[in-house]
Amino acid sequence: MPAREARACFREISRLISVSLVLTDLLCGIIAFNLDLENPAVYSGPPGSYFGYSVDFYHPTQDRSAVSVLVGAPKANTTQPGIVEGGAVYYCSWPPSEQDSCREIPFDKANNRMIKVNGTREPLEYKSYQWFGATVRTHRGKVVACAPLYHWRTVKVSGEMDPVGTCYVAVQNFSAYAEYSPCRTHNSDPEGQGFCQAGFSVDFTKDGTLVLGGPGSFYWQGQVITAGVAEILNGYSLKAILRKVQGEKQTAAASDDYDDSYLGYSVAVGEFTGDSRQELVAGVPRGAQNFGYVAVINSSSLSLVQNFTGEQMASYFGYTVAVTDINGDGLDDVLVGAPLYMDREFESKPREVGRVYLYLQEDTLLFSASIMLTGIHLFGRYGSAIAPLGDINQDGYLDVAVGAPFAGQDRDGCVFIYNGEKSGLRLKASQVLKGSWATTGIPAGFGFTLRGDSDLDNNQYPDLIVGAFGADKVMVYR
Numbered sequence: 001m002p003a004r005e006a007r008a009c010f011r012e013i014s015r016l017i018s019v020s021l022v023l024t025d026l027l028c029g030i031i032a033f034n035l036d037l038e039n040p041a042v043y044s045g046p047p048g049s050y051f052g053y054s055v056d057f058y059h060p061t062q063d064r065s066a067v068s069v070l071v072g073a074p075k076a077n078t079t080q081p082g083i084v085e086g087g088a089v090y091y092c093s094w095p096p097s098e099q100d101s102c103r104e105i106p107f108d109k110a111n112n113r114m115i116k117v118n119g120t121r122e123p124l125e126y127k128s129y130q131w132f133g134a135t136v137r138t139h140r141g142k143v144v145a146c147a148p149l150y151h152w153r154t155v156k157v158s159g160e161m162d163p164v165g166t167c168y169v170a171v172q173n174f175s176a177y178a179e180y181s182p183c184r185t186h187n188s189d190p191e192g193q194g195f196c197q198a199g200f201s202v203d204f205t206k207d208g209t210l211v212l213g214g215p216g217s218f219y220w221q222g223q224v225i226t227a228g229v230a231e232i233l234n235g236y237s238l239k240a241i242l243r244k245v246q247g248e249k250q251t252a253a254a255s256d257d258y259d260d261s262y263l264g265y266s267v268a269v270g271e272f273t274g275d276s277r278q279e280l281v282a283g284v285p286r287g288a289q290n291f292g293y294v295a296v297i298n299s300s301s302l303s304l305v306q307n308f309t310g311e312q313m314a315s316y317f318g319y320t321v322a323v324t325d326i327n328g329d330g331l332d333d334v335l336v337g338a339p340l341y342m343d344r345e346f347e348s349k350p351r352e353v354g355r356v357y358l359y360l361q362e363d364t365l366l367f368s369a370s371i372m373l374t375g376i377h378l379f380g381r382y383g384s385a386i387a388p389l390g391d392i393n394q395d396g397y398l399d400v401a402v403g404a405p406f407a408g409q410d411r412d413g414c415v416f417i418y419n420g421e422k423s424g425l426r427l428k429a430s431q432v433l434k435g436s437w438a439t440t441g442i443p444a445g446f447g448f449t450l451r452g453d454s455d456l457d458n459n460q461y462p463d464l465i466v467g468a469f470g471a472d473k474v475m476v477y478r
């Protein structure tokens with residue numbers, strides 16, 4: 001039964017339920033309220049732009065029922081003069097129409113800024129190939145989008161090119177913009193913040209504080225950075241290249257034992273100490289001698305409060321992290337992806353299938369042993385994306401989606417839907433979404449990016465956005 005009919009049926013049943021519970025079986029058979037797999041809405045972007053590399057829902061400040069979709073396309077060409085493949089973020093109105101559903105958001109219309117060095121003008125920065133739109137995230141009316149491969153010249157006399165990364169924020173329905181490049185500092189070069197790639201990962205806390213990962217700082221130890229969006233906008237000027245935002249926090253460099261660990265490869269937030277100040281959660285996929293770990297970090301002091309360590313070397317544990325309350329006990333739980341995990345059922349023949357780990361919070365900073373979900377497709381990169389979905393089947397427990405973007409014989413990608421329950425998570429997927437774009441050179445990457453837990457069509461059921469950057473497509477399932 002198509003999901004929409006099931007839902008109409010459900011509403012009908014809701015009315016009848018007080019009359020007779022027996023009727024439910026007569027009307028619908030087995031009741032399963034799920035995503036409609038047959039008719040996803042599709043947005044298309046410019047060919048080769050990697051449209052769909054990042055996605056999010058956007059709730060405008062005023063009319064909160066008018067939800068739309070934001071889509072990052074980090075290889076898009078823009079109207080910025082002299083910039084090649086600067087990357088863009090598109091605003092896509094709901095529902096998609098035949099043409100012009102998506103338009104570029106004008107975060108930055110300018111060329112590279114210039115400086116005078118010994119009497120000649122030189123670029124201060126390099127926006128070509130900067131991957132703007134590799135990440136995008138919204139929090140109510142606030143939006144952040146980043147270019148982790150943005151380079152700048154540094155303050156040195158001999159100009160260098162350091163990939164510090166930069167982000168742009170937008171507020172008030174895209175009427176105000178500001179740039180935020182927290183690693184563009186005097187502390188350049190690989191030993192400093194020169195290779196930071198700020199904005200490689202992004203999130204917001206529930207009170208709207210921006211959280212950025214910069215996995216390349218300090219010889220790739222990586223770092224996590226937080227700042228208030230109001231503070232970023234307050235007193236912002238294009239000329240303030242080396243600007244310290246008030247209240248900004250950055251994790252510091254550690255001893256060289258921590259080199260090459262990539263703190264901040266992924267970030268999320270959650271409540272794990274029983275107060276109301278959320279902690280930061282950051283993936284460190286090459287930390288702990290390459291076993292990978294996930295750090296829970298106090299958001300005030302930026303001190304480490306908890307670690308989850310990976311199970312297998314080079315599995316990329318912490319490639320992605322997500323936080324949701326999967327068993328409905330009011331405590332946030334943690335999900336961690338390890339997309340390069342190898343199944344060693346037969347020691348002689350390991351199979352790279354990927355794995356996702358779920359840690360249930362039992363008490364303040366006390367977690368269950370991990371519950372594991374393992375991929376079934378060789379080289380499918382299962383666990384590349386994990387998205388809290390809200391409660392898609394309306395049973396009172398939150399649900400989650402896991403992407404395996406290169407799964408299947410034609411590498412067309414899969415997304416697995418799992419339902420939460422009192423004991424944690426039903427280990428069998430309730431639904432499997434399949435990509436429908438054959439590989440043309442690069443795989444479509446269906447499920448490389450996922451975002452859920454918002455209701456686009458206002459039918460009270462949360463919807464799911466699935467990106468397929470290799471096909472320059474974004475699907476909406478509802």
Ligand SMILES: [Ca+2]
Nearest residue numbers: 273275277278
């Ligand atoms: Ca807390």
Ligand SMILES: [Ca+2]
Nearest residue numbers: 325326327331
């Ligand atoms: Ca929980």
Ligand SMILES: [Ca+2]
Nearest residue numbers: 391393395397
């Ligand atoms: Ca549910």
Ligand SMILES: [Ca+2]
Nearest residue numbers: 455457459461
């Ligand atoms: Ca919906």
